[in-house]
Amino acid sequence: ERAAEEAAGRDYMRHLDELMSKARNKKAIADWDYASNITKFNEDRMLAVALEVAEDEKEYWKETMSYLWHEYEDRDLKRMFEKYSKLGTSALPEDLNERLISAISNMQSTYAKATICDFKDKTKCDLHVEPEVTEIFANSNDPEELKYTWLEWHRVAGAASKGNFTEYVTMDNEAAKLNGYDSVAEWWLSEYESDDSEDQFASLWAQVKPLYQQIHAYVRRHLRLKYGEKVVPAKGPIPAHLLGNIWAQTWNNVEKFTRPYPDKPDVDVTTALQAQNYTALKFFKTAEDFFTSLNLSPMPELFWERSIIEKPNDGRDMVCHASAWDFFDGDDFRIKQCTTITDAFFKTTHHEMGHIQYYLQYKDQPVIYRAGANPGFHEAVGDVIALSVATPKHLRVMGLLEDGPDDIESNINQLYKMGLEKIVFLPFAYLLDLFRYGVFRGTTTTEDYNCHYWQLREALQGVEPPAPRTEDDFDPAAKYHISADVEYMRYYISYIIQFQFHRSLCQLAGEYDSGDQTKLLSNCDIYKSAAAGEALGKMLQMGSSRPWSDAMEVLTGQRSMDASGVLEYFAPLHDWLKAENERTGEFVGWEPSTVPYC
Numbered sequence: 001e002r003a004a005e006e007a008a009g010r011d012y013m014r015h016l017d018e019l020m021s022k023a024r025n026k027k028a029i030a031d032w033d034y035a036s037n038i039t040k041f042n043e044d045r046m047l048a049v050a051l052e053v054a055e056d057e058k059e060y061w062k063e064t065m066s067y068l069w070h071e072y073e074d075r076d077l078k079r080m081f082e083k084y085s086k087l088g089t090s091a092l093p094e095d096l097n098e099r100l101i102s103a104i105s106n107m108q109s110t111y112a113k114a115t116i117c118d119f120k121d122k123t124k125c126d127l128h129v130e131p132e133v134t135e136i137f138a139n140s141n142d143p144e145e146l147k148y149t150w151l152e153w154h155r156v157a158g159a160a161s162k163g164n165f166t167e168y169v170t171m172d173n174e175a176a177k178l179n180g181y182d183s184v185a186e187w188w189l190s191e192y193e194s195d196d197s198e199d200q201f202a203s204l205w206a207q208v209k210p211l212y213q214q215i216h217a218y219v220r221r222h223l224r225l226k227y228g229e230k231v232v233p234a235k236g237p238i239p240a241h242l243l244g245n246i247w248a249q250t251w252n253n254v255e256k257f258t259r260p261y262p263d264k265p266d267v268d269v270t271t272a273l274q275a276q277n278y279t280a281l282k283f284f285k286t287a288e289d290f291f292t293s294l295n296l297s298p299m300p301e302l303f304w305e306r307s308i309i310e311k312p313n314d315g316r317d318m319v320c321h322a323s324a325w326d327f328f329d330g331d332d333f334r335i336k337q338c339t340t341i342t343d344a345f346f347k348t349t350h351h352e353m354g355h356i357q358y359y360l361q362y363k364d365q366p367v368i369y370r371a372g373a374n375p376g377f378h379e380a381v382g383d384v385i386a387l388s389v390a391t392p393k394h395l396r397v398m399g400l401l402e403d404g405p406d407d408i409e410s411n412i413n414q415l416y417k418m419g420l421e422k423i424v425f426l427p428f429a430y431l432l433d434l435f436r437y438g439v440f441r442g443t444t445t446t447e448d449y450n451c452h453y454w455q456l457r458e459a460l461q462g463v464e465p466p467a468p469r470t471e472d473d474f475d476p477a478a479k480y481h482i483s484a485d486v487e488y489m490r491y492y493i494s495y496i497i498q499f500q501f502h503r504s505l506c507q508l509a510g511e512y513d514s515g516d517q518t519k520l521l522s523n524c525d526i527y528k529s530a531a532a533g534e535a536l537g538k539m540l541q542m543g544s545s546r547p548w549s550d551a552m553e554v555l556t557g558q559r560s561m562d563a564s565g566v567l568e569y570f571a572p573l574h575d576w577l578k579a580e581n582e583r584t585g586e587f588v589g590w591e592p593s594t595v596p597y598c
């Protein structure tokens, strides 16, 4: 009897998979059309399709819940039913779902359309965050220009969305409760499939915090030398506008004037890319070549036809923030990004193509399993490839870096450059969702949004705002993912596990052996390694069909996330920074900020 019931359940799952493939395809097309051309017409169509699909999903859900899947023996069949039992935002009554979708699309539109005036030419007022504001933070050395630009961007893209954000929190929490979660925080955490995920995240931070504090202290000293004691306090947090990035999330743009050994040859990839006339298309073809060198999949024809790889110049409003899209029909996969010819975008292109590669590897899974093993896995794929590309060894193979010394000092310079991207990012990524967990749980109310945000920014990241802040400001929404309802713990996890993946892939490629000092993890390049490619492909093909520990084990032999990969990779830098901060007597850590923000 039960066997017959399970057989009926299996048939139903096959049928539902077909229906869900069509529903998700229809929704993805409407979402793409809106994000790539923000008009009232496209917004209305996106909303109408979302509500129509939500109604269909409600019907499917009723049918799904009529099966006795809790008693099923077949673990895989049970896993599929369990995942389909979570209706998501479609569980909301139509009017509340409409309010939720509108609140998010209003924030997305505000962020995409936000412009500021130029500091030097106040008549030029069409500066967007990409590329103009990003470019100012990459190249300006004028604290006043940086402060002005920082304040303006946070006014037009942050404060402007406070109302919509509050509406979004209320509606999204309602949806969470209808799915059996106390708040959106628990819903987001459920994606990591452990009952102690928050403790795991906290323990990872405890492991990497000492390394972060060392690089923070070193950078603060060099910024103080450059801008003076009045601008950069000796023992205080670092003012957020001086770190080369509008969100202070990665600091690679201060590398050129803070390098440990300035007289060693520079590794300025941006200059080389521009000098060699790289184009956005060449970025994509180069990234594709790395994946095919591992015997992984090339980009399909439709990808090249339908992706948007440069900012359109037809005056349309578009969500420029880089994204990779699965249209759930097994053929249509696209990237949308506003490429500029910089080292940062060269890496972003690999990052986005990592998402596409994951989509391609699991495209034959049932739709319900076409996701990362956990959200961090999806963010790690492209970055793992970029870790190989970023090595001097690989850059020389590409002709982007002339031959130079492979001595200790050059290696410290290289590790420092990588640390400004990978170590520095960890507290930022961690705190962004610590902030939102507090908001969803109600421990942070609308009266203390900005205060709690900056308390976390000071406590974990050791940065402070360039000027006093009040609750009329709403600085979190000045970051795309807060305005676009994109969970962010995935990036924190990615920046930890990508080093576990990199270490295993490097061992498979014969590029790394922990006992062999001549094979540094930070100089490993897995390019053309069939063994590495095969192992990576096997993990990616699993999608979310098994708990992420099983996927992690397939590639690394480990079943848990740990910081041993990142600590091993940066060990020489950690030692060097400790010695250097002792030599200069730099205070490690930071005293409370004197800038009022609560």
Ligand SMILES: C=C(C[SeH])C(=O)N1CCC[C@H]1C(=O)O
Residues within 6 Å of the ligand: 321, 322, 323, 348, 351, 491
């Ligand atoms: C490139 C993407 C799209 Se998934 C992105 O949002 N990233 C990649 C690095 C961290 C995070 C960010 O830009 O904040």
Ligand SMILES: [Zn+2]
Residues within 6 Å of the ligand: 351, 352, 355, 378, 379
């Ligand atoms: Zn990503």
